Amino acid sequence: MAETKAPVAFIGLGAMGFGMATQLVKQGYSVTGFDVWPPTLERFQQAGGSTASTPAEAVQDKEYCVCMVATAQQAQEVLLEGANPAVPALAKGAALLLCSTVACGYVQQLAQQIKDSGRPDILLIDCPVSGGAIRAADGTLSIMAGAADEAIEKGRDLLQAMSDPEKLYIVNGGVGAGSNMKMCHQVLAANQILSANESMGFAAHLGLDLTETSKALIASEGWSWMLENRMPRMLHPEFQPVASAVTIILKDTSIITSEARRYGFPTPMTSSAEQGYFTGLGRGFGSDDDASLIRVYTEGKGKVGPVKGQAETKDAKLKLVINLLKGIHICAAAEALTFAHKVGLDLEQVYELCINAAGGSTMLKTFGGDMIKILHSEPPLVADGLAALAQDLHEAVDEAQKLKLPLFLGSQALNILRLVLQHKPKDRAEAPMALAVKVWAA
Amino acid sequence: MAETKAPVAFIGLGAMGFGMATQLVKQGYSVTGFDVWPPTLERFQQAGGSTASTPAEAVQDKEYCVCMVATAQQAQEVLLEGANPAVPALAKGAALLLCSTVACGYVQQLAQQIKDSGRPDILLIDCPVSGGAIRAADGTLSIMAGAADEAIEKGRDLLQAMSDPEKLYIVNGGVGAGSNMKMCHQVLAANQILSANESMGFAAHLGLDLTETSKALIASEGWSWMLENRMPRMLHPEFQPVASAVTIILKDTSIITSEARRYGFPTPMTSSAEQGYFTGLGRGFGSDDDASLIRVYTEGKGKVGPVKGQAETKDAKLKLVINLLKGIHICAAAEALTFAHKVGLDLEQVYELCINAAGGSTMLKTFGGDMIKILHSEPPLVADGLAALAQDLHEAVDEAQKLKLPLFLGSQALNILRLVLQHKPKDRAEAPMALAVKVWAA
Incomplete structure (x- = not known):
């Protein structure tokens, strides 16, 4: 042979x-x-x-x-x-x-x-x-x-x-088109590697059991390929083995944001992720696995004076973490697809590729098709949900503020959803989930 | 008596x-x-x-x-x-x-x-x-x-x-109106305390002499009251005396973002500042003077592998730092005034108060009046400048990316300006400076 x-x-x-x-x-x-x-x-x-x-x-x-x-x-x-x-x-x-x-x-x-x-x-x-x-x-x-x-x-x-x-x-x-496709895919990767860390860091501050939480998140609508993939290393006491270093995803992230600047295209989600990665880099975590960035969120835990959250039951806390992931992933999906649209990629192909690759998430899979319809000026199939999602995310961001940890992505996603809803004041309750793309689309 | x-x-x-x-x-x-x-x-x-x-x-x-x-x-x-x-x-x-x-x-x-x-x-x-x-x-x-x-x-x-x-x-x-006024003023304070740290952290990575830079920034269009006020403590080797702790501005920042959430109002600038403050808090800097947050930007300096920026002369580097401040301050001014508009304050009074208080900045003073005109649906006096400002900020953000430091506020401000220009594709060059408010205004 x-x-x-x-x-x-x-x-x-x-x-x-x-x-x-x-x-x-x-x-x-x-x-x-x-x-x-x-x-x-x-x-x-x-x-x-x-x-x-x-x-x-x-x-x-x-x-x-x-x-x-x-x-x-x-x-x-x-x-x-x-x-x-x-x-x-x-x-x-x-x-x-x-x-x-x-x-x-x-x-x-x-x-x-x-x-x-x-x-x-x-x-x-x-x-x-x-x-x-x-x-x-x-x-x-x-x-x-x-x-x-x-x-x-x-x-x-x-x-x-x-x-x-x-x-x-x-x-x-x-x-060039292959690299553009990869770049749009990496918008999802960059956001979803950090959202895995951010969600588990939030869970730690909430006092949840991390092993149990990891299973619940993987089974939830907050699922992403990265979340599931990074979880074993994130739960390892020394974040081993080093399968993908912080510097690797940071390099891809910087390609996205610098290419976006070249196009004059805003990438508020990926830019926020990049600041999170640079913060980890500055802390000396560059050569560690990217699943170790949970430390950026947890290192102040227990050291910032008395804090008191509002959620009391395990279920209520877990729901906040899932809502955080859902809000971030909707906005990451919207940013990835609108950027792909901007650089002239075939959006159906982007969608199919991403849901089957490391950029996959439940939110992308569920609402990505509708986002493409909106980008093509067609009506989406799901006619509401965005205002409720924003409210759910609002509760998560409120709680994190009470617990005094940063939410680089969660707070950004909430602002993006608020910007969309701000421009659609008359029928907020009917704002379709996929409308998140409208922040980017001219 | x-x-x-x-x-x-x-x-x-x-x-x-x-x-x-x-x-x-x-x-x-x-x-x-x-x-x-x-x-x-x-x-x-x-x-x-x-x-x-x-x-x-x-x-x-x-x-x-x-x-x-x-x-x-x-x-x-x-x-x-x-x-x-x-x-x-x-x-x-x-x-x-x-x-x-x-x-x-x-x-x-x-x-x-x-x-x-x-x-x-x-x-x-x-x-x-x-x-x-x-x-x-x-x-x-x-x-x-x-x-x-x-x-x-x-x-x-x-x-x-x-x-x-x-x-x-x-x-x-x-x-309630007094507190709302203070809150809108603190949008400027929260952003401008951190922008002072961010700009000087950027200057440090650029290899500029910090004492000389501080004087040049204070004399530039990047001036803010906070910049001038914090400079002596920022240049002090132990950030002394502790005149205003990180926890103090973080408290005010959290009032802004939580009140904004209550109104469903987006605060992308202040939310980014808040993540910077929470990051500093997590690092154990909470009870230190807020002028010590330059450390959040500089702690990775020299430790993240070889980096190479593009700017070579002192003047070129200084211009990047000034452009960073200008871009942030335009967006901070826009966020403060649109939020004030949202909560029903008298915008002329907000403007007059802020330019004469700790929230003052050259950008607010120069373009705040035009922002109020736009919020009142009147034509601004200055008819262009925003696209050029975005391009200047773009260069600063590019350089910081090459030097591998976070720019929580600078990257956010650039995305905001890009969002505004995205929605105004036909006459970008004529976009008035004060149009930054349009990201927030429905």
């Missing part, structure tokens, strides 16, 4: 890349890996891969190269500008799959630079991934691929080898 | 109250003070006051009582519900001046409870103050007094004795 598959170069064998490359080896690909960290190369040899000592050596005469480095700056180094870069050494007509999460603007500039360097034959595929290290190693990632048709055809087998059969999305719009 | 003035009871001899009470003594009033902290009573005797051991004893048969405790809860205790409360012991027809910063809802409820307790004769004056401990001791506070005409007449001499002749504002609307 292995002999029938073309040799592949794989640059960047980090937490995600190592799993992806190893999975290709298991599927019978002959993979030559490169990474700047020598111990990783040894480990990759033990997993059946070959290794190279420079990017150029890894890709020498190969028709396929996957690049899974951490940042645009690293991609620029290994592909074009560092010592022995990959691009000049690729075989004629090779497919170059850039799987890193980068800004749309960067990957479009890279395409131009590759052409300008005398290699217009290279078929660049802009194909960021989502799903985490476990799915990377299983070959069941979500992949969002934007490229010319010819490039997609050349890379399709490899894309399929790394993704779940139902989660390979060919995004219309060519190079 | 002293004999001609009526005896006054003064309850609450804290940082503000001690100065106010002592100033009354200097003006020849016979003042009987009460406080729960015995050393303060001794100090007040040394300053020429008399003291009492209970609220009831302090007010016994007196026709005037000033209450300057820290919270509504403390007011409720000393006036009505604690041991030996003041209200039952007051002389018939006495004027009761509540100078504490409390929610409008609280002081209106207090008025009702005093009536219901069988003392409809007591003339309650809702008269919060602004200006800090030094002006308290000078008798030059700003005072915002709301009450029945008869109460104002009875209390006028005392109100004048504690205030600057040009800064005693009789607020239309009776009991």
Whole structure:
């Protein structure tokens, strides 16, 4: 079997890349890996891969190269500008799959630079991934691929080898569209990683049992993929293992907000999340798992003088936490979809991708379709609910204020819902749930 | 002289109250003070006051009582519900001046409870103050007094004795209106105390000399009363003396956001400030001076890996800091004035009071009048500037992101300006500066 598959170069064998490359080896690909960290190369040899000592050596005469480095700056180094870069050494007509999460603007500039360097034959595929290290190693990632048709055809087998059969999305719009899709997906990820921490931090201040609460939240309408995924690490006394560091989601968050600024597009939710991440970074939590950010919320607990909340029963307290998550997730969904609309993505595809990937949440799944209808100037199916949701969130924010903890996302979401309802004073009770998008939509 | 003035009871001899009470003594009033902290009573005797051991004893048969405790809860205790409360012991027809910063809802409820307790004769004056401990001791506070005409007449001499002749504002609307005025003023205070810290934290990350920067900021369009007032303590190596603790402005901030929720009114700026204050509280800074919150911004400096900003010259860096302040102050002014409009205050009076009190800023002074015009559906005098301001703020937020520090207020202000411009896509360049109010105005 292995002999029938073309040799592949794989640059960047980090937490995600190592799993992806190893999975290709298991599927019978002959993979030559490169990474700047020598111990990783040894480990990759033990997993059946070959290794190279420079990017150029890894890709020498190969028709396929996957690049899974951490940042645009690293991609620029290994592909074009560092010592022995990959691009000049690729075989004629090779497919170059850039799987890193980068800004749309960067990957479009890279395409131009590759052409300008005398290699217009290279078929660049802009194909960021989502799903985490476990799915990377299983070959069941979500992949969002934007490229010319010819490039997609050349890379399709490899894309399929790394993704779940139902989660390979060919995004219309060519190079840049894949990154835009990932960016909009990451609006959900950025908000929902922090909302998982914020909700559990709130639960801690409320005096709830965290293990029991975690199960109840996962079973509630406050569910998100991130909430469920981060919970074991959040409940671990040392937030182990470090599966995804704060710096990783902060990098993606900064891509969102800086791209949004470039478009003049407001991202109040993601910007608030970013301040939360920067606060954690400043506290020295950068290299810790992002599920450790619960500490940003809990570190003052018991040290800020006497506090007294209003909720007394366990059920009442739990309801406040669920309402906090629901309010945040509605606003995150609205921000993600309106931003996707702004950058010209196919909203149905965004929705389908996000509900099946790490950006999924019950609120998105339930009301995302209605949000798309409103963005397309069609009437939503659900005709009310937003005023009641705002009132529920109001109670959660009130209680957190009494308990004296920050709610970066919850307080922002409440203000967004109030802004929407402010502009719709006559029939507040009838404001449809999905109307949250109206804060962003001109 | 002293004999001609009526005896006054003064309850609450804290940082503000001690100065106010002592100033009354200097003006020849016979003042009987009460406080729960015995050393303060001794100090007040040394300053020429008399003291009492209970609220009831302090007010016994007196026709005037000033209450300057820290919270509504403390007011409720000393006036009505604690041991030996003041209200039952007051002389018939006495004027009761509540100078504490409390929610409008609280002081209106207090008025009702005093009536219901069988003392409809007591003339309650809702008269919060602004200006800090030094002006308290000078008798030059700003005072915002709301009450029945008869109460104002009875209390006028005392109100004048504690205030600057040009800064005693009789607020239309009776009991509750004074507190609402103070609340809207505190929107500016809450934002501008934190913006002083945020701007100087940004300056520190930019590598600017802080002493030199402080002078330049005070001389710039980014000026605010709070910026100038906090600067000496912010530049002091131990943030001394503690003139106004983080918990004090946090209390006022929480009054604003909880009252806003009661009205269903969005306060995105003040809510962001509140999260910054809660973050500082959680870090253990609660009893420190609020000028020490620069630490929330600087504590990660030099510890978050290599960072590289874009601005190179001192002038370019300083311009970014000034632009940060201008953007925040425009949005703070817009939030304060729209909230004042929402609660039915006289906007011209709000404006005049705020520009002459601790809420003053150059941006409010310059564009507040235009904001009021827009809120009254009149054309503003300045016809453009908002898009350029947003672009300037954009550059500051971009730079802070590169330097990896949080900008709770700056990023929020930029999103607010983007939301306004989003809703006005056709003539962005002509968007008047004061249009920022349109995010809030339905």
